[in-house]
Amino acid sequence: MNLSSRMIVVLTSVGVLSGALLSTVGLLTRERIEANRLKEIEEAIVSVVPGTTVNQKIYEEKDFTVYATRGEAGQITGYAIYTAGTGFQDKIVIMFGTDASLQKIFRLTILDQKETPGLGAKITDEEAFLQFWENKDCSQPLTLRKPPVSREELGASEINAITGATISSEAVLNTVNASLAKLRSLIQEGTINIEGNNGQ
Amino acid sequence: MASKSLRQEFFKGVWDENPIFRQLLGMCPTLAVTNAVINGLAMGLATAFVLIFSSIVVAAIKKLIPSQVRIASYIVVIATFVTMADRFLAAFFPPISKSLGPYVPLIVVNCIILGRQEAFSSKNSVGRAFIDALGMSTGFIIALLILSSIREILGSGTWLGHQVLGSWFEPWIIMILPPGAFLTLGILLGLIMVIDRKLQRSV
Numbered sequence: 001m002n003l004s005s006r007m008i009v010v011l012t013s014v015g016v017l018s019g020a021l022l023s024t025v026g027l028l029t030r031e032r033i034e035a036n037r038l039k040e041i042e043e044a045i046v047s048v049v050p051g052t053t054v055n056q057k058i059y060e061e062k063d064f065t066v067y068a069t070r071g072e073a074g075q076i077t078g079y080a081i082y083t084a085g086t087g088f089q090d091k092i093v094i095m096f097g098t099d100a101s102l103q104k105i106f107r108l109t110i111l112d113q114k115e116t117p118g119l120g121a122k123i124t125d126e127e128a129f130l131q132f133w134e135n136k137d138c139s140q141p142l143t144l145r146k147p148p149v150s151r152e153e154l155g156a157s158e159i160n161a162i163t164g165a166t167i168s169s170e171a172v173l174n175t176v177n178a179s180l181a182k183l184r185s186l187i188q189e190g191t192i193n194i195e196g197n198n199g200q
Numbered sequence: 201m202a203s204k205s206l207r208q209e210f211f212k213g214v215w216d217e218n219p220i221f222r223q224l225l226g227m228c229p230t231l232a233v234t235n236a237v238i239n240g241l242a243m244g245l246a247t248a249f250v251l252i253f254s255s256i257v258v259a260a261i262k263k264l265i266p267s268q269v270r271i272a273s274y275i276v277v278i279a280t281f282v283t284m285a286d287r288f289l290a291a292f293f294p295p296i297s298k299s300l301g302p303y304v305p306l307i308v309v310n311c312i313i314l315g316r317q318e319a320f321s322s323k324n325s326v327g328r329a330f331i332d333a334l335g336m337s338t339g340f341i342i343a344l345l346i347l348s349s350i351r352e353i354l355g356s357g358t359w360l361g362h363q364v365l366g367s368w369f370e371p372w373i374i375m376i377l378p379p380g381a382f383l384t385l386g387i388l389l390g391l392i393m394v395i396d397r398k399l400q401r402s403v
Contacts, residue, residue, distance in 0.1 A: 007269045014273045018280040025284050029291035036294045112298070117235070117355075118373035 040111065041095070045069060045080040048097030048107045052077050059192050066183060066192060069097070076100045081183060082111075085175025088167045090114040092123070094175055098138065102184060105142075108133035108176070113168075120168030129169065132160045141177045144170060206331050213335025219312045220343035220385075221392045226312040230344065231381040233303050237360045240348030241341070242296045246289065246304055248337030250281040251313050252330065258321040259329035274317045275308070282307045312340060350384050351375045 001009070045055050045067055052069040059066040063084035069077045078099045084091045093112035098105050108130060115121045122128040136142060137156040148160035161169040186192045204212075219225045229247070233239045257277050265273050286304045289297040297304065307313065316336055321329040352358055355375030357365040374380050 003266060003268070007266050010265055011269050011272060011276075014276050018276050021280055022283055025287050029287040032291040033287070033294075036291070040294070114301075117376045118371070 041082065044082075044095040044109055044111060045097070048095055048109055049078045049080050050097075050106055052080070052097075055080060059186060063091075063093075064179065064182065066186075078106065079183065081179050083175055083179040085171050085178070087113060087123075087171040088115050088120045088165075092168070092171055092175065094172060096133070096176060096179075098180070102180060102187075103137065103139045105133060105136040105138045105176070108172075110172075115165070115168045119162070120165040122162045122165060123168050123172055128162055129160070129172075138176075138180055141180075142173055144173055206328070209328060209331045210335035210338075213332065213337070213339040214342065215339070217336075218339040218343060218392075219315075219336055220340060220347075221389060223312075223315070224389075225315055226310045226340065227385075228306060229303050229310060230347065231378065231385065233300055234344055234348035234351055234381060234384075235355065235376040236299075236352050237345065237348045238296065239299055240344040242289070242293070242300060243303060244337070244341035244344045246285045246300075247307055247310060247312070247340055248333075249285050250278060250307050250310075251316060251337050251340075252333040253281045254278045254313055255316055255321040255329040255333035256326055258317045259324060259326040262322045270322065271314075271318075274314060274322075278313050278317075279308045312336060346388065347381070347384055350388075351380055355380060 042055075046052050049069045051071045053072050055067040055069045057065060058068045065082040067080040067082070069080055071077045078097055079102070080095060080097045082093075082095050084093045086092075091112070092110065092115070094108060095111055096105055096108040110124045110130075113121065113123060115123060124130070132151065132154060136159070140157055142157050142159055143155075144161045144166070145154060145158040146161040146166065148163060154160060159169070159173055183192070213219065215222075217223060220227075220230055226247070229243050233243045254274070254277050258274055261273075282305060285307070286297070289300070289304060316333060320332045324332070349359060352360075353364060354372045355377075357363060357369045357371050372380070375384070
C-alpha cells in the first residue's frame, strides 16, 4: 500500500472507531444527564413556590421558561419562572416564584453564575442577598436599595444591593423585572393562560 | 531510555520531570481550576484517565500510524477519551462537572498529554507507556493538590469544603481569583528549585 492510501486508511479507521465509541458513551449517559438537569429544575421550582407538588411547563423560549405550579389539591399556587440575564462576567441563570396574580415574589434562587468569587458570587448567599427576595411586592418594578439597610427597613419592593457588587445585584434585579414584564404581556396577549392549561 | 528501570520510569514523572513544577506543561487547567481542592482533584483524575488510556492506545497502535498523520491520530484518540470523561462527569457528578465548566473538554489541548504521546508512548512499549503515564499523572495530581490546598485554605478558610481556619480568619479572596494562582505557582516553583538544589548538593 502506498503512503497516501495508508494515511487515508489509518485516519478513517481511527475516526470511525472513535465515533463508534463516543456514540455508545453518549447513548449510555444521555438519559442520566437529562435526568440530572430536570431534577435540578424540579427542585428549584419546589423551592421557589411554596406548597407546590406538580408543575407544568406552559411557555418556553431561549432563556425564559414559565412553569405553572399547583398544590396537592390541584389549586394553582403560582408561577415558577426560569430566566437568564447578563451579569458581570457571564450569564446569571435565575429561578423565581410568584403568586398566580403576579403581585408577589415568593422566593428567588440562582441556578448558575460565574460572578467574582467573594463579591458578585454573593448573589447565591442567603444572608447577603437571597433573603431580601422573600415575599416581595412585585406589582411595581423592584428597585435596588444602596447602601443596604436592615430587612425591616427595606421597602416592600426594594432589594438590598450587595456592597461592592452593585453590577451583579442590578443584573439579577433587571432580569427579574424584565421577565415579569414579559410574562405580563404574554398573559395579556393570551399566549399564556394558566386556567386554559388545566386539561392538558 | 531502555536502561531505565520501571521504578525510575514512574518516579521521574513525580519529581525529576514533574509535568507542572519541572516541565511547566498544562498550565491552563493548573491555574484555572485549583481554586478549590475538589476541583483540583477532579481535574487531576480526569487528566490521569485521559493520559493513561491515550498512552496505552498510542503505544499499541504506534507501528500502524504513518508519521505524517501521527499528531492528527493522537488528537483523535485523546479527544475520544476526554469526551468520555466529560460525559461521565456530567452524568454522575453534575456539581463537579458544572464547576469545572469548559476545562474538562479543554483537556484535549493539555500539552502534558500530547507531549507524552510524542515524547514517550510513540517510542516505547505498552507497559512502559503505561508506567510513564501513571507517573506523570501522579505528579500532576500531587501538584494540583498542593496548589489547590494552599489556595482553598488561604482563600476560603476551608479544605475540601471543611472549615479548617477559625472565624477569626478573613479569607484572602485574591487566592481564589486568577492572581492567586500565579502567586502560588510562582512561589512553589521557586521552593521546588531550592529543595532540588539542596538535594543535589547532598548527593
